[in-house]
Amino acid sequence: MEKIVVENLYKIFGDNPKQALDLLKQGKDKDEILEATGMSVGVQDANFVVNSGEIFVVMGLSGSGKSTLVRMLNRLIEPTSGKVLVDGKNVVTMSPDELVKFRLHNMSMVFQSFALMPHLTVLENASFGLDLAGFDKAKQKKRAIKALEQVGLSGWEDSYPKQLSGGMQQRVGLARGLAVDPDILLMDEAFSALDPLIRTEMQDELLKLQKRDQRTIVFISHDLDEALRIGDRIAIMEGGRVVQVGAPEEILQNPADDYVRAFFRGVDPTSVISAGDIVRNDTQLTIIKSRVGSLRSAHELLSIKDRDFAYVLDSDHKFLGLVTAEKLKELLENGAPDNPIDQSFMTEVCTVQLGDSMQDILPEVASRSWPVPVVDEQGVYKGVVSKNRFLQTLHRTEQ
Numbered sequence: 238m239e240k241i242v243v244e245n246l247y248k249i250f251g252d253n254p255k256q257a258l259d260l261l262k263q264g265k266d267k268d269e270i271l272e273a274t275g276m277s278v279g280v281q282d283a284n285f286v287v288n289s290g291e292i293f294v295v296m297g298l299s300g301s302g303k304s305t306l307v308r309m310l311n312r313l314i315e316p317t318s319g320k321v322l323v324d325g326k327n328v329v330t331m332s333p334d335e336l337v338k339f340r341l342h343n344m345s346m347v348f349q350s351f352a353l354m355p356h357l358t359v360l361e362n363a364s365f366g367l368d369l370a371g372f373d374k375a376k377q378k379k380r381a382i383k384a385l386e387q388v389g390l391s392g393w394e395d396s397y398p399k400q401l402s403g404g405m406q407q408r409v410g411l412a413r414g415l416a417v418d419p420d421i422l423l424m425d426e427a428f429s430a431l432d433p434l435i436r437t438e439m440q441d442e443l444l445k446l447q448k449r450d451q452r453t454i455v456f457i458s459h460d461l462d463e464a465l466r467i468g469d470r471i472a473i474m475e476g477g478r479v480v481q482v483g484a485p486e487e488i489l490q491n492p493a494d495d496y497v498r499a500f501f502r503g504v505d506p507t508s509v510i511s512a513g514d515i516v517r518n519d520t521q522l523t524i525i526k527s528r529v530g531s532l533r534s535a536h537e538l539l540s541i542k543d544r545d546f547a548y549v550l551d552s553d554h555k556f557l558g559l560v561t562a563e564k565l566k567e568l569l570e571n572g573a574p575d576n577p578i579d580q581s582f583m584t585e586v587c588t589v590q591l592g593d594s595m596q597d598i599l600p601e602v603a604s605r606s607w608p609v610p611v612v613d614e615q616g617v618y619k620g621v622v623s624k625n626r627f628l629q630t631l632h633r634t635e636q
């Protein structure tokens with residue numbers, strides 16, 4: 238479901254944005270405009286959608302427009318033109334009062350610099366936004382304590398920021414964002430100042446919170462590893478433009494241009510692309526146990542389909558195992574009774590999960606002569622990954 242819809246959004250810094258807009262529309266680029274008018278194009282014609290409950294990462298080199306774009310979502314920076322629709326309501330045309338309410342209740346922002354007040358305790362810092370939002374003291378305390386608990390800082394309520402490590406200070410910053418319980422959290426390079434181990438820890442923390450809360454998070458990062466780790470989808474920016482939006486594996490498999498390709502160079506595609514991304518559902522390969530009946534009819538079915546094997550599923554499509562034509566034939570020739578097919582006629586095969594990476598499934602794909610069956614968390618069959626498909630994907634991402 239669409240949570241934020243950005244349409245034709247522009248930001249020009251300078252006194253006469255209209256002049257710069259006209260030049261942009263005439264096809265002049267950012268540098269030409271800066272030279273001719275002294276005006277700086279921050280964001281140019283951004284169009285994208287952020288879905289409810291996803292972590293949407295905005296990536297790009299320094300100066301590409303990430304901060305400007307994200308600050309226009311809550312109008313910390315006023316857009317020059319365009320629309321930002323949140324749940325269908327245009328943030329750009331909100332009155333000052335509406336905007337204050339919107340920022341306090343619907344869209345919080347967590348900054349890289351933590352922005353903690355040194356003279357306030359951890360609890361007071363965490364309740365800061367609640368105070369502004371007009372919650373009474375008791376409610377503020379209750380919510381802030383809960384938010385601190387969520388980020389693992391119970392027991393530190395009465396400490397002061399300087400008594401905390403950088404990682405813990407960032408947790409307070411995050412708790413402050415969470416305390417107002419917003420549907421949307423904007424995070425501006427929130428973990429960039431942390432050393433790598435703590436940074437990974439905070440990313441895990443965010444993913445854990447996200448699993449439970451399913452907020453909509455827009456996260457600015459210039460770090461590809463971070464984007465791949467936490468992002469459901471990524472927007473790549475270059476020179477004020479959003480040049481591509483997609484799931485990491487989509488971008489990796491189909492980069493829009495050389496800039497995007499260069500960004501992803503060095504990323505091992507097998508760690509990003511999952512079995513679910515390359516699975517193919519081939520019903521020719523499956524038989525439903527209750528429908529096939531006995532050993533003999535299973536054998537006949539395989540002969541008709543001219544197949545050496547089939548995967549057997551129960552009536553809910555849960556994966557049961559593999560039957561081969563050869564084994565069925567051998568059993569029948571040796572006079573086995575024509576019983577309903579059950580586990581004793583099946584060869585056990587390893588399945589892989591939708592979320593397993595190509596790296597994880599490589600040993601199975603390489604060692605099996607049949608395509609590897611893929612199941613979801615409930616064990617329901619979703620299709621197969623064949624050796625060919627695996628190699629084609631590798632080949633495409635290596636170009």
Ligand SMILES: Nc1ncnc2c1ncn2[C@@H]1O[C@H](COP(=O)(O)OP(=O)(O)OP(=O)(O)O)[C@@H](O)[C@H]1O
Nearest residue numbers: 250277278279297298299300301302303304305306
């Ligand atoms: N207040 C401003 N006045 C003039 N130009 C600005 C202003 N803020 C940003 N810009 C320009 O807008 C462009 C985008 O800047 P922005 O800070 O959004 O990029 P960024 O991708 O967030 O960079 P970084 O990763 O370094 O934070 C840059 O060319 C920048 O110089």
